[in-house]
Amino acid sequence: MIVLGSNSEVAQAFVEETLSAGDKFSKIYLFTSNKETTEKFAKHLEVKFVQQSEIVELDLLRPIDYAKLDGMESDLLFCATGYLGESTEEGLYEHRNTEKIIDVNYAKLIPVLTYFASKMERRRAGTMIVLSSVAGERGRQSNFIYGSAKAGLTAYLSGLRNYLFAKKVHVLTVKPGFMATKMTEGLPLNPKLTASPKRAAKYIYKAYKIKKNVVYVLPIWSLIMLIIRNIPEFVFKKLKL
Numbered sequence: 001m002i003v004l005g006s007n008s009e010v011a012q013a014f015v016e017e018t019l020s021a022g023d024k025f026s027k028i029y030l031f032t033s034n035k036e037t038t039e040k041f042a043k044h045l046e047v048k049f050v051q052q053s054e055i056v057e058l059d060l061l062r063p064i065d066y067a068k069l070d071g072m073e074s075d076l077l078f079c080a081t082g083y084l085g086e087s088t089e090e091g092l093y094e095h096r097n098t099e100k101i102i103d104v105n106y107a108k109l110i111p112v113l114t115y116f117a118s119k120m121e122r123r124r125a126g127t128m129i130v131l132s133s134v135a136g137e138r139g140r141q142s143n144f145i146y147g148s149a150k151a152g153l154t155a156y157l158s159g160l161r162n163y164l165f166a167k168k169v170h171v172l173t174v175k176p177g178f179m180a181t182k183m184t185e186g187l188p189l190n191p192k193l194t195a196s197p198k199r200a201a202k203y204i205y206k207a208y209k210i211k212k213n214v215v216y217v218l219p220i221w222s223l224i225m226l227i228i229r230n231i232p233e234f235v236f237k238k239l240k241l
Helices: 009-020 035-049 095-107 109-123 144-167 197-209 220-229
Strands: 002-004 028-032 053-057 076-079 127-131 170-176 214-217
Touching: 002 009, 002 109, 009 035, 009 076, 009 197, 028 035, 035 053, 076 109, 095 109, 095 144, 109 127, 109 144, 127 144, 127 197, 144 170, 170 197, 170 220, 197 214, 214 220
Parallel strands: 002 028, 002 076, 028 053, 076 127, 127 170, 170 214
Antiparallel strands: none
16 A cells, blocks of 8 residues: 555544555555654554554655655555645745645646556556545635645546546545644634544545545535535625635
């Protein structure tokens, strides 16, 4: 199993969910830009599940040495890489903030996903589970830079799923709404529309097992986004969303 963004609470909850359900892996590759934090999770897996793991340092904001990834094969890839960035007026027009949002959520992530997709294609087996966001379904004033990157990621995953279908590789797009994580800490989230990482992991695992193409976390977000997508533009641009 390959985990991109292994310090994400959702990624860790998903790994625990799969292992608790009895799924077996010869090794779990934990990709991270913060090795120290990941080591704690790796030790946890070894103690609780007797699961062997290997920590792989990967910083999307630096050049990637793909030769180091050559020997890593997996039937399951889980990607929770993401960066929300600053959405304040000051942060909105700060170019470094914009670049990081686009790089981490899309521009520098896509080549890595494509690299592992090609490995699965050659083996004609595997599943890729990638977290996008409901923010990518329509640009909104509160997070349109982040949303645009996630929109690009969602479109990429849709095309990749279409391309890999005949190659026996499945692609699952995960569209979370609000989630109680470090990334959203301090934001005024509606508790009825907010999922914990553990709850999200259960929805994602179930969708993975039945080979769904797209899953919303929580399911209510499917209806919410249907409504938002269909608001006429002349009305939508006046709304503070």
